[in-house]
Structures are given as structure tokens and as C-alpha cells.
Amino acid sequence: MADIPVVLFTLKMAAISTLIIAPLALALAAWSWRAGAKGLLLDAVGALPLVVPPTAIGFVLLELLSRRAPLGRMLDRAGIDVLFTPKAVVIACGVMAFPLMFTAFRVAIETTERRYFDIARTLGATPLRAFGRVTLPLAWRGLLSGVLLAFCRALGEFGATILIAGNIPGRTQTLALAIYDRVQSGRDAEAGALVVWVVVIAWLFVAASGLLIAQQRKRFAA
Amino acid sequence: MIELDVSLPLAHFTLAVHCVLDEKVTALVGPSGSGKTSLIESIAGLRRATGRIVIDGADVIDLPPERRRIGYVPQDVALFPHLNVRRNLTFGGDARFDDVVEILELAPLLDRAPASLSGGERQRVALGRALMTAPRLMLLDEPLAAIDQPFRARLLDYLRRVRDLGVPMIYVTHQPAEALSLASWCIVLERGEVAAQGPPGSTLG
Numbered sequence: 001m002a003d004i005p006v007v008l009f010t011l012k013m014a015a016i017s018t019l020i021i022a023p024l025a026l027a028l029a030a031w032s033w034r035a036g037a038k039g040l041l042l043d044a045v046g047a048l049p050l051v052v053p054p055t056a057i058g059f060v061l062l063e064l065l066s067r068r069a070p071l072g073r074m075l076d077r078a079g080i081d082v083l084f085t086p087k088a089v090v091i092a093c094g095v096m097a098f099p100l101m102f103t104a105f106r107v108a109i110e111t112t113e114r115r116y117f118d119i120a121r122t123l124g125a126t127p128l129r130a131f132g133r134v135t136l137p138l139a140w141r142g143l144l145s146g147v148l149l150a151f152c153r154a155l156g157e158f159g160a161t162i163l164i165a166g167n168i169p170g171r172t173q174t175l176a177l178a179i180y181d182r183v184q185s186g187r188d189a190e191a192g193a194l195v196v197w198v199v200v201i202a203w204l205f206v207a208a209s210g211l212l213i214a215q216q217r218k219r220f221a222a
Numbered sequence: 223m224i225e226l227d228v229s230l231p232l233a234h235f236t237l238a239v240h241c242v243l244d245e246k247v248t249a250l251v252g253p254s255g256s257g258k259t260s261l262i263e264s265i266a267g268l269r270r271a272t273g274r275i276v277i278d279g280a281d282v283i284d285l286p287p288e289r290r291r292i293g294y295v296p297q298d299v300a301l302f303p304h305l306n307v308r309r310n311l312t313f314g315g316d317a318r319f320d321d322v323v324e325i326l327e328l329a330p331l332l333d334r335a336p337a338s339l340s341g342g343e344r345q346r347v348a349l350g351r352a353l354m355t356a357p358r359l360m361l362l363d364e365p366l367a368a369i370d371q372p373f374r375a376r377l378l379d380y381l382r383r384v385r386d387l388g389v390p391m392i393y394v395t396h397q398p399a400e401a402l403s404l405a406s407w408c409i410v411l412e413r414g415e416v417a418a419q420g421p422p423g424s425t426l427g
Contacts, residue, residue, distance in 0.1 A: 115300050118268050121287040122294040123314030124355050130288075133313075137304045 003178075003190075007197050010175040013086065014154035017094035021101055022147060029105035030131060043106060050099040054159025057095055061164045065091075088165035089172050093154035101150035108142020109135060141212040148209035152202045224359060224390060225276040228264050228283075237261060237271070237414035247391045249401035249422055252411035258394045259297070261411065262361045265392070266294040277358055293352030293360040293389070297367055299344045301336035307347050308332040314355035322350045325383045342373045346380055353384065360384070360391040366400060378403055398426045 028046060032039030049057050065082050066072045075082055082088050112135050120130035136143070158176040165172040167181060175198050182191035224243040229236060237257040250258050264271035267287030275283045282290045301310050307328065312319065323329055326346045336344065345365050352360060365381065366374050381404055385391060395401055401408055401422045408422040418425050 115296070115298070116302055118287070119294070119296065119300045120302075120313065122266050122268070122290075122292065123351065124288050124291075125314070126288055127286075134302055134304075138302075 003194055003197060005170070006173060006175055006178045006194070007201075009086075009173070010155060011201070013089045013093055013174060014097075014151050014157075017090045017097060017154050018101070018147060018151045020090065021094045021098050021150065025098060025101040025105050025146070025150075026143070029102055029109055030135075032106060033109045034127070043103075046102040046106075047099045049096055050103070054096055054157070055163060058092060058160035058163030061088075061091060061095065061160060065164060083164055084166045084168065084172060086165070086172060089161055089174060092160040092164055093157045096157045096160050097150035097153040100153050101146045104146025104149055105139075105143055108139040108146060111142060112138040141215050145209040145212040148205045148212070152205045152209075155202055155205075156198065223276075223278070224392075225274060226261075226265070227273040228261060228271045228275060229273050230260060230264050230269060230271040232257060232260055232414060235414045237264070239411070239414070239416055241409060241416055241419060243390070243392070243407060243409075245405070245407035246388070247385050247393060247405040248407045248409060249405035250392055250394045250409050250411060251396065251398070251401055251426070252417070254396075256411045257414040258411055259363055260414075262294070262363050262392065262394055265359070266290070266292050266361055268294075291355065291358050293355055293357030295345070295348045295352050295360070295362045295365060297363045297365075299348035301339075301344055301347055301351070303336055305336075306332070307334050307336065307339070310336065310347055311350050311354055313351060316354055317356050318354060321387075322353045325387070326350045326380055340373075341368050341370070342377050345369065345377055349380065349384055353387070353389070357389060360389050361394075362391060363394045364396065365393070366395070366397070398422075401426060 028042060032042045032046070035042070062083070063069055064071050065075070065088070067076050082091065116134045116138060117130050120134045121127065125133065156176050157174070158180065161172075161174060162177060167173055167177040169181070173181065175194055179191050179194045179198070182188070182194065226239050226241050226243070228239045235257070237260050239261055250261065252258055260269060263269045265275055267282070267285065267290050271283065273283060274281050277292070282292070302313065305313065311322070311328070323332070326349060328346060328350055331339065331343055331347065336347070339347065349365070362381075366377055369377055378400065385404060393401070393404060405422050408420060408425040409416055410418040410425060
């Protein structure tokens with residue numbers, strides 16, 4: 001039961017970060033889809049955090065948010081503390097989960113067949129309306145799957161989080177950081193219990209995501 | 223009157239069509255790969271062609287598809303699978319809902335899902351959906367291609383009813399009989415160019 005607060009805190013941070021990046025990932029995925037070949041460049045940028053070490057991303061975020069950088073100074077002047085607060089956890093989780101969500105959204109939109117979008121336009125719909133009324137409803141399973149995958153990625157985020165949020169029990173410590181903390185201090189049984197939490201939660205969400213992807217494929221293969 | 227002066231590079235040749243269509247129904251015929259669908263998609267605004275597409279005195283070539291007011295029924299009909307027939311029909315407007323439903327006998331289908339419709343029913347719904355937008359031109363890409371022979375005559379009858387609504391129509395077909403039955407003008411396309419045009423009887427020989 002002692003693990004419950006850290007589990008709830010991690011779920012909350014992952015949920016907030018996922019909700020924040022979802023509109024951005026959707027907008028960029030839609031733009032990239034419409035842009036065709038030109039969108040490939042954006043696809044690569046969107047996928048960067050997937051291949052760059054999380055600590056490298058964490059370092060970049062740390063530099064950007066520190067008082068030495070214009071963004072950090074601006075936040076400081078506005079009285080907003082970010083580094084080593086739960087806000088930093090949300091930022092780290094969001095940045096690291098973004099590529100998974102963006103890539104899943106891209107694939108989900110791509111599999112809806114552009115034809116329906118085109119036909120909607122010949123029926124008088126603007127690109128935005130055609131996307132909202134035709135492409136999105138057809139892609140919803142894939143989109144939801146992307147949200148779930150990103151949520152799972154945020155649940156397990158470690159490298160970027162520890163650099164910009166630290167590992168402060170009761171303030172910024174997430175499940176991944178707590179496991180690291182327990183192992184470092186030789187409390188292996190406690191670490192094991194936390195691992196069970198992570199695995200069960202992640203398994204549930206990844207399974208749900210896989211089910212949604214299978215349904216999406218089945219629908220468009222028919 | 224419809225004036226086409228369309229140029230569009232394709233994989234193996236350039237589509238270059240120049241013609242004036244005065245008749246209500248024009249059949250567009252030609253072998254596979256002659257550029258018929260590309261021409262239709264250019265007129266609908268789904269491909270960016272250069273030149274002029276003048277409908278009722280207005281050049282629409284630079285307009286996006288949604289502002290052209292051209293009804294397009296593609297070969298695969300592309301009914302929106304997540305919307306029932308009624309919502310497919312009214313997607314682009316419902317100004318002629320009662321008329322269109324009556325002419326195409328769509329009333330029994332209104333609450334059905336597209337997946338549950340037969341090929342002929344899907345064609346009728348797609349025709350109705352395009353007509354609901356009150357188009358100034360209808361483009362039909364081989365509407366009978368996927369229909370079994372016994373049902374073709376019935377669907378042809380529906381197409382005649384659409385013709386009688388008075389909306390100009392360009393009709394892509396492989397079948398001379400269809401062209402003769404529906405159209406009053408015929409264009410034969412070969413490798414992207416107009417090889418012959420005239421009344422279907424004389425053009426199709």
C-alpha cells in the first residue's frame with residue numbers, strides 16, 4: 001500500500017502529459033499527411049526523441065529551462081518554477097512520449113484512405129471539415145491506440161525526467177525513478193513490487209492499444 | 223456549356239484535352255489507361271491540371287474541389303463507411319433530399335449502413351449523395367462497372383432519371399451500349415488526347 005501514492009502520481013503525470021501532447025501530435029500528423037513528401041521531414045523531426053538517448057533530450061530540456069536560457073529566464077520572470085517540480089515531470093514525459101503518439105497518429109490517418117477525404121471535398125467540405133468529419137472518425141481506433149501507447153511510454157519515462165525533475169520522493173518521484181531509488185538503496189523486494197505495478201499497468205494499456213490497431217486493420221482490410 | 227482545355231502530365235503521356243460540351247450527357251470512352259479517370263479527377267479538382275475548365279461561363283480550374291460544385295461519383299463509389307445512408311446522402315447538403323430519394327428510390331435504404339448495401343444500391347446512394355449538393359455538373363466514373371449484368375438495365379434506368387433532372391453529366395464507360403443509351407455526345411480518348419468526338423451513334427460506329 002505504500003506504493004499507491006507513487007503509482008497515482010505516475011498515472012497523473014502520464015495522463016496530463018498525454019492530454020497535453022495529443023492535440024499537438026494530431027495537428028502535426030494531419031499537416032504531415034496533407035503535405036505528402038514534404039511531410040517526411042516533419043516525420044523525422046517528430047520521431048527524433050524515439051532514437052536520441054533520453055538523457056540527451058533531458059540535457060537539452062535542462063538547458064532550455066535553466067535561467068541561462070531565454071525561455072528559462074522568461075518563466076523565471078513570470079514566477080513559474082519548472083525545473084525539479086511536477087511540471088518538469090510532465091514536460092519530460094510529454095516530450096519522450098510525443099514521437100510514439102505522432103507516429104501512431106500518422107499511421108492511423110494514413111490507413112483511412114485519402115479517397116474518403118477527397119470525396120468529402122467534392123461534396124463541399126473544406127479540408128478541415130473533411131478531416132474532422134471523415135478522416136478522424138475513420139481513424140479513431142488508431143488514434144486512441146496512439147494515445148494509449150504514448151501514455152505507457154510516459155509511465156516508464158526515466159532518463160529525461162531524472163535530469164530535469166530530479167528524483168524527489170513525494171514531489172517528482174515517478175514509478176521508474178522509485179524503482180531506481182529502491183535498487184540503489186538495496187531494497188530489492190520493494191523495487192520488485194513497483195515493477196509488478198508498472199508491468200501490469202503497461203500490459204493493460206498496450207494490450208488495449210493492440211486490440212484497437214487490430215480492429216482498425218480489420219476494418220480497412222474488409 | 224462546358225469548355226475543357228486541360229493539360230496534366232501522367233506517367234506515360236500528357237493528358238491534353240480540348241473540347242466544348244454542349245450536350246446534357248457526354249460519354250467519355252476509351253481503352254484502359256487512356257486518361258479517362260485522370261480527366262474526370264482533374265475536372266473534379268482532385269488533380270491539379272493546368273488550362274481552363276469553364277462551366278456556365280466560370281473558369282473553375284483554380285478553385286479547390288469544395289468550391290467547384292461538381293458532383294463526382296468515383297468507380298468505387300467511396301461511401302463513407304462510418305455514416306449510414308441518410309448521413310451519406312446529406313453530407314454535402316439536403317436541398318433536394320425528397321426529390322433525390324424519390325427518383326432513386328432510396329427511402330428503404332436510409333437507415334442502413336453502406337456495408338450492408340448491394341453494388342447497385344451503393345451506386346444509387348453515391349449518385350444521390352452527389353446530387354444533394356445541387357451540382358452544376360455530374361461526373362460518373364464507370365458507374366456500372368461493378369454491377370452484375372441483370373442489374374445493369376435497372377441502374378441504367380436510374381441514370382436516365384438523373385439525366386432527366388437536367389444536370390449536365392460526363393459519363394465514363396467502356397460499354398458502347400451504355401453510351402448509346404444515355405449520352406447525346408461522345409468523346410473517344412486515346413493516350414490522353416481526343417481521338418474522336420460526335421454523336422454516339424456515329425462516333426462509336
